[in-house]
Amino acid sequence: MERKIGVTGAAGFIGQHLVSALKLTGLEPIIFEDDICNAQRVSEFVSRCSVIFHLAAKHRAPEEEILKVNIEGGKNLVSAAKDYGNRRLVLMSTNYISRYPDSAYSKTKLFTEKIFSEIAGVHGCSAIIFRFPNAYGPESRPFYNSGVATFCWYEANGLGDKMPIFGDGRQKTDYIAIGKVIDFLIDSQSWKDDFKRVDVAGDIFSVRDLADIIHNPKKRKKYPALEATWEFFAKPRLLPEKPLKAYPVHINASGSFQELIHEGEITIGQLSLCTIEAANQRGGHYHTRKEEWFYLVQGRMALDFYTKEAEYLQTQLLTTDSPKFIYIPPGYLHVVRNLGNEVAKFLILCNEKFNPDDADTYRAKVHIL
Numbered sequence: 553m554e555r556k557i558g559v560t561g562a563a564g565f566i567g568q569h570l571v572s573a574l575k576l577t578g579l580e581p582i583i584f585e586d587d588i589c590n591a592q593r594v595s596e597f598v599s600r601c602s603v604i605f606h607l608a609a610k611h612r613a614p615e616e617e618i619l620k621v622n623i624e625g626g627k628n629l630v631s632a633a634k635d636y637g638n639r640r641l642v643l644m645s646t647n648y649i650s651r652y653p654d655s656a657y658s659k660t661k662l663f664t665e666k667i668f669s670e671i672a673g674v675h676g677c678s679a680i681i682f683r684f685p686n687a688y689g690p691e692s693r694p695f696y697n698s699g700v701a702t703f704c705w706y707e708a709n710g711l712g713d714k715m716p717i718f719g720d721g722r723q724k725t726d727y728i729a730i731g732k733v734i735d736f737l738i739d740s741q742s743w744k745d746d747f748k749r750v751d752v753a754g755d756i757f758s759v760r761d762l763a764d765i766i767h768n769p770k771k772r773k774k775y776p777a778l779e780a781t782w783e784f785f786a787k788p789r790l791l792p793e794k795p796l797k798a799y800p801v802h803i804n805a806s807g808s809f810q811e812l813i814h815e816g817e818i819t820i821g822q823l824s825l826c827t828i829e830a831a832n833q834r835g836g837h838y839h840t841r842k843e844e845w846f847y848l849v850q851g852r853m854a855l856d857f858y859t860k861e862a863e864y865l866q867t868q869l870l871t872t873d874s875p876k877f878i879y880i881p882p883g884y885l886h887v888v889r890n891l892g893n894e895v896a897k898f899l900i901l902c903n904e905k906f907n908p909d910d911a912d913t914y915r916a917k918v919h920i921l
Contacts (some may be wrong), residue, residue, distance in 0.1 A: 556600055557741070560584045560625070561607030563862065565692050566644065566733060570605060573734045584608070588625035591632075598632035603640045603741055606664075612696070612831050615656040622660035630667045637675035642740050643668050645683045647726070647751070665749070672747030679747050680740045682733075685754035689730030689777055690784035694867050695854040695891050699759065700727055700781055703766045705867060708785035712767040721760030728754035729777030789865045791857060791881055794818075796845060798876040810875060812847065813901070821904035827897050828853070828890040835887040836916045843903040845877035846870065846888070851896030858885035862916050870898070877901065885916050 557574055561567045562583045574581045582600055586593040588608050598604060606629055610621040626643075633639040645665055649658045668679040688698040694705035706715045736752060755775075757765070765771040766778060773779050796818065799811040813820075828834050828851075838860055846855065848870040855878060857865040862885060868878055880886055890896040 555602050555741075557581045558584060558597060558601030558604040559607065560588060560597075560604070560629075561609065561644075564607060565689075565697050566687055566730065567607045568691060569689070569730050569734050570607070570737055573738055577738070588628065589621060591628045594625075594628035595632040595635065598629065598639060599636055602638065603642065604629060604633070605642045605644070605737060607644045609644075609657070609660070611657050614829075614831060618656040619660060622657070623663055626660075626664035626667055630671050633671055633677050634675055637677060639676075640678045640680070640741070641668055641671065642680045642737065643682065644737070645681050647683045647685050649683065669747055669749070678745065680743060680745070681749040682736055682740075683749070683751045684733055684736075685726040685728045685752065687728050687730050687733050688781055690780050691864055692730070692781065693856065693864070694785070695869070695889065698727065699725065699762065700766070700778065701785075703763055704778070704782040705785045707766050708782055715763045715767070717759055717763055721763070722758050724756050724758045725762075726754035726756045727762075728752060731777065791865065791884060792879075794843065794879045794881070796877040796879075798874075801875065812877075812899075818843075818845075818901075819903045821902045822906060824900045824902070825849075825897065826900055827895050828888060829895055830890055830893050833887055833889040836885065837913050838885045838916075839880075839882050839912045840914070841882055841904075842912050843882060844880040845901040846880060847877045847899040847901065848872055848875060849897040849899060851894060851898075852891045853896050853898065854889045854891055856887045856889065858887070858916070860885060860914075 557579050559567060559571060559574075559581050562571050562581070562585075571581055571583070582597070584594070584597045586597070588594060606626070608625060610618045613621075629641060633641055643664060645661045646658070648655065649662050652658050665681050668681060671677045672679045686698045686700070688700035692698055692701035694702045703715050706712055736750065765775065766782060772782060796813060801808050801810045826834070850872065852872075853870040855868045855870060857867070859865060860883060865884070870878060888898070
């Protein structure tokens, strides 16, 4: 069959870069945007592809969800490839398997590696497995994709001296620039092997050294991909603003008190309390007329903004150290992520009362994060 390239997980950090790179080579990849646990949908997708890059996976989610999605997704792809024959499966695995073997994510990746290896040579199928270290580069998400993205976000937002370093900072991690990851994936299309597993090495930094390099412009420029990541976050991506006054927090021996809003500051339709469980997120939608303000009550959260077409714009960090309302303008997709190990709680102030018959809430057309 004519070579057709399929990609799962195309909306993710690596997936977006891979799709862009494939298009630059003149290919128009087929994007899987359905439920990877739906065997029929996966089979229909595989029927149209000769090479499938399998990037879709759950990483930060409840353990049962990670196990279900990652294992069933891998099984469905392998089953469909066997049915149609002459398919190449390329798996983006991880060196987490050796570093954190007991994590649910590592266990599911190891399982998927095993079933991918078993299809090699069956009905003309082949399998390539890459164990990549932590990838970084422009468009990576802070507090999500890598420590590099998080540290670059801090530095670009004038918070370089507040980069979160736990312990003595001597713990080491290997990182790989996104460009190198994409080069490996693109090249693997033409490899002749029925089966091959590649353990890809990255650049090894201690947490403290990484923070120092990113904080120091001269040192940072020695690593082009680090510089490009910092530049990505430093580039202004201004959103419409409608700030509410941040009133002071009064603290005494019995507790604290803070005024939140005064009469006449804005039109108030309703005030709601929202919670997010640990390792979870909410949102992934936009409004056309509703205006919202988020106020963190408990925990630590990241608030990501996207265009309606799901192009990443910026991330704001919400902590209880400097409590204030964050404005959510109409027309922007937004996702709220719980960065802590406990339930996060926040208030949502909206300029109109919720109407189930006219909710003015539109979901993203692609999966975000």
